[in-house]
Amino acid sequence: MIRVGVNGYGTIGKRVADAVRAQPDMEVCGVAKRSPNYVAVGATEAGYPVYAADDDRAHEFAAAGIDLAGSVDKLVAESDVVVDATPSGVGAENRPLYEHHDTPALFQGGEDATVAEVSFNARVNYDEAEDADYVRVVSCNTTGLSRFLAPLYENYGIEKARVTLVRRGGDPDQTGRGPINDAVPDPISIPSHHGPDVQTIFPKLDIDTIGLKVPTTMMHLHTVNVTLENEPDDVTEIRDRLRSEDRILTIPDYAGIDGAGTLKDFALDAGRPRGDIWENCVWEESITLRGRDLYCMQAIHQESDVVPENVDAIRALSGHLTGPESRSLTNETLGIGF
Template sequence: MSKVKVAINGYGTIGKRVADAVSLQDDMEIVGVSKTRPNFEASIAVDKGYAVYAPAEKVDSMKKGGISAAGTVEDMVESADIVVDCTPGGIGEKNKPLYEKAGVKAIWQGGEDHELAGVSFNASANYEEALGEDFVRVVSCNTTGLSRVIYPVDQEYGVKKVRVTLMRRAADPNDVKKGPINAIVPNPITLPSHHGPDIKTVMPHIDIATTAVKLPTTLMHVHTVNMELEKDCSTDDVKELFEKQSRIMLIEKGIGSTAEIMELGRDLGRPRGDMWENCVWKDSVTMYEGELYFFQGIHQESIVIPDNVDAIRAMMELESDGAKSIAKTNKTMGI
């Protein structure tokens, strides 16, 4: 069987990770990645053996910077079966005509609106909705993290209402331009935040209210999650349920902060120190006065990566069973 040809449009924080994860699969391969600037990431892409493409108007400046483009982004798209668009939020939308013209399938990230793709995807919650689809949006890191915990709890106990405070890292570790460096920023100030409705693009029946702040940290988001459930259950029931989920890691053994979770990722030898799983603090999982509470850490740079791989598999109909795709992706990535 020939491998599915995958192009990565936008080789940044998410794009470079998706490229590496796709390369680990036996049913898909990277045919090219696109960059707009000849920076260290472009050099490393070349060193890794990826064909680096550039927008037509950037081919010259890339060459001056020492990167000989394999062709234009249009060339790359033409050579692919499916494009994973990892351009910055709002830019991806503008690329849709390009993909339509070339007749290729496309995946966008959570920075784009649901309506652009029509299907919002989380591998654990709604794999089957992406089967054979041409356009799919893999939801954001926060929505991915919430989907992975809400879905199994809803399946097992029924979710009556979810309330979440999203404490967001304000900038990624490599981003030296953004703040704050010493403040808490309610964002948005008007409540509830847009994160709740985004969950409904994956699971429309979930009743959820979210509030969000930006914080002076770069490592991970942290969610405080509160759920009212339909059925009775115990703290241990929920811990056992989470333990069974392959993309939830229960955090214990003295790990008390997001910094220590990131150190765990490095000590585990993960590429770039990534933590692809929801990191749920085991001791925080508590049924209190009939309601579920817990803390989880979300590694914003990497949590959506396995879901991007699964989305490719669903859209290309390489695998009709979500559980099997998840198992395959997990095994290859080391989850």
């Protein structure tokens, strides 16, 4: 059993904890939380031992009726692997704590790539994490793009990728984010940081990205144009390749799924926890080929697509399963692939 500690129990951390608990070869030894809010209460109700991320605030947990199992220091000492899912930038500050206990750790995509030895995507570079102690699971957008580009890169070669990322303004619990009534270039400079981040997974890929933010909390939407090095026979070949990818959900025309709202409704109807969609969602009708130019649109559920990647990264660090074995076990236990 791999004993996993989760430091930072918010949008990503609570999902990773539940996904880890579903694995036959892992257990959650506890979660560290900074403030005793409803999410912390949820952690105790879910049966996770709760540790205080900040000793100075430990008394606040007692006042909220939450029994603490100790401080984050103890959690790190007791864990075989820590998943750090703290807000962007905090992970880098936590790295000395993990080094002090000689505990391998995963960081999230909000950290700079320099926080870890390897930036990770289970589909592309699982093996690179096997000799590492510190791994960064790339962001939701980079995960979604890596999964989409991998089969194209391997089968046709990519001359150039151009992506526009229409990004959700914030997550549903981020009441202070926006825009509320606007469409905002974000960042205004081109390329956005997403292209260089994808290059941490595909170092030789030529990719330019443009980002903007819109008033929704549901999902990101990518419009992708890829100039392939070698021309496929036809568009059906591309569609079939995407259909055969385990973490890509291709949406058939007949489904009547016409946007992120219907996708989320579909996920809730399917009984997905929290309405999560771990897969990239590619509209089949949008897959278009003009010579070597491929066009496509996909939606990415920002709160959950990195969750199976974290589970696989834990196994990659511990080295007891191959990438395909780990992905298949993660998919089966979480119910990935409708």
